[in-house]
Amino acid sequence: MCSKDVHVRLNYCQEEQQVSPSKPTTRSSPTKPGPLETIQDVREAHEEFDLELRGFRYVKAPTEFNNWDSELEIRNVLIPEMEVLLRQELRGCDEIHVVGIKVLIGSSIPRKTALINFQSEQGPSASGCNRMVHIDHTVSSVESMLHQKYGIRPEHLLTRRVRLINIWRPVNCGVHSDPIAIADGIGLDLKRDITSSDLSTPIGIGRYHEDRHWYYMSEQAEEDVLLFKTYDSNQAASSKACLRTAFNIPDPSGSNSCSKAIEIQVLVFTHPNDEQTTHVHQVKEVETLRKELGTLSNDILHNQDVVRAVLDLRQWESLKAAEQMHHLASDRDHSRAESQSLSKQLNYLEEWIMGLYMSCSLSSEETDTVEQLRHFICSTPRLRERFSQDEQAYQSMRQSMNLFGADAELMLLRQQLYAQCRETERLAANIDAKVESKMDEGFQAAVQTAVKQERSKDEFVI
Template identity: 30%
Template sequence: MATAASRPTPAHELSGTAPAISAPRNDDVNFQGLPIPRGPVTAHLSFYKAPEDGSKPHNWVEPQQGRPQRNFGESWHDVVLDDLRGQEHKFSLDNNAFETIQNVPSEEYEFKDDEQIKRVYYPEVEKLLLETVPGANRVLLFDHTIRRSHPGAAREPVVRVHIDQTPSSAAQRVRFHLPEEADQLLQGRYRIINVWRPLNGPVMAHPLAVADSATVQDEDLIPVEHRYPDRTGETAGVRYNPSQKWYYFSGMKNEDRLLLKCFDSDETVGQWGRVPHSAFVHPRTPEGAIGRESIEVRALVFG
């Protein structure tokens, strides 16, 4: 775990740039000896398409046989994704709703036991957020998801552009997890931030694409009911708009972190308070590359 003396430095606080994408480097191949796809790429992304019957869009968290998981469709578009490598310092949570952090150590290696993840990895994530998110003074980690891109995996990468929370579901999260303090906490600044990292990096198959939130229009975000067995939350579908600017962080390693801000109650940065994201198929993924494994931890960040 990082100590206060070895505070991880968010990329936007760094000066200068990394070597050019085309420059030779030792990490341009993975442990299999396969070339890691880097640089700008045009990829096929799945955007929101409204239900044909005009009904309210919804998605079931636990699909059942004979019932479609969702009632809305997909609209596929070719999108240019720029590579964040070499320009990480240009982006921050407040300005773009995503941020990269590198060289973050961890004492958790297996990621097979949920209780061990909560005992070992959760405190590391909480510390990282308190150290690197401006103004943060309290963090509540409320869940995590492990995704593995191989047949039979419990959760696979989501190949659909979306945002995990909407303003109403973010407030609902505060009330759900901290009911006795909710009225007071909702009067101050609160954010929902996902901390995303690979488990078997460098990532070659199904990397994560993110949109610069400052280029995303509110009218292109569609609330979608997220139906659990015992309650209903809300996520956002995202309509395609050519004005959106998209990126990915090539060859993410286990020591890399990608912070994704799904909501921010601060109206001065409200326009940039949500980041559309999606896994995607990189057309230059070499044959034989191992499937991506990753974990995302979701946090309520106060202050």
């Protein structure tokens, strides 16, 4: 369904008010059409309007109630339904008091057929639609009513909240020719934009303002209920009241059908230390939470920077540790190879010295060379150990050489050399094993030292 904006001239209060000669205590406020204005259709955008923020709201509220001519049923059935609706749409509905019920009938219906014969002064009243931009109650009239009926003085409103809410619902056939237009409550200045029409009535007449925005709902049905503010004692509220008026839209069917609605006015009381005090506490809590959140956010950013720096440092240190471990492994392998080479050279020298000594000592003569070799062997621990182990074999070999001659001597020398070779291999294997074990122990000690240093750094960062 497309929107149906309307361009009309609404009736506003004339700037110059006149005192009525017949009623010196009253002022007449004649109206005149204002400039051409646009009334926007909210049929497809009514969810965008909020009662607290904009001062009005259209809500879907179907009802099975249909006895609109019975005051008793209106009070016993319809009013409780509306109270439930208000509690759903408003916060702080501690008490709800109905102060007025009106049945509004379009101007196309003869006045005499529009009256509803309720004898009770507090019962519903019937009236035609008001095509003057107005508000049902001025601030002074609401405060006077609060004082007279509820004993609430203006200074009491500083600690409690009172709202006057109008509930406007089409009846039966809906609204066709005389819909209600509602002005956005944001920016409404109650002193600048409203004037009292008559000192004996509570109605205030609206003055024209070029920045005002008007809205209505096209083809408003019975389930399309309009809620709007007429008064709000909360000075911090975004909107405190809404101007309203009826305007004419020709019935497209040409049937001049009925436009009828019921309007209920209720006072909504919020107990002291409830909504306003809670709101103040909530604002303080929100500010405190906002500050704590800001501090926490800064701490998180700072901690993220610290963690990032620590991770970078750890990564660099890990690379350095890996590089050092690589160098240590390389040094270990190099040392192992060098140790094996030295061991082989040492074994070769030992074999050569022992062979030279034995060759020289086989002769019967004691030469200086044999003496020097013996002295060198005795001064060298490894050679001395081998010499002491082979001494018995050496003496036995000499005896055998003396007993069996040159051939026996050669055979014994070969056996001795073979035994020495096996012993040399055994010693070389032992030396390699010991060197490798020592190198592994040194490497493991270096790795454990590096790990302890890394753990101590982690504990310091934590």
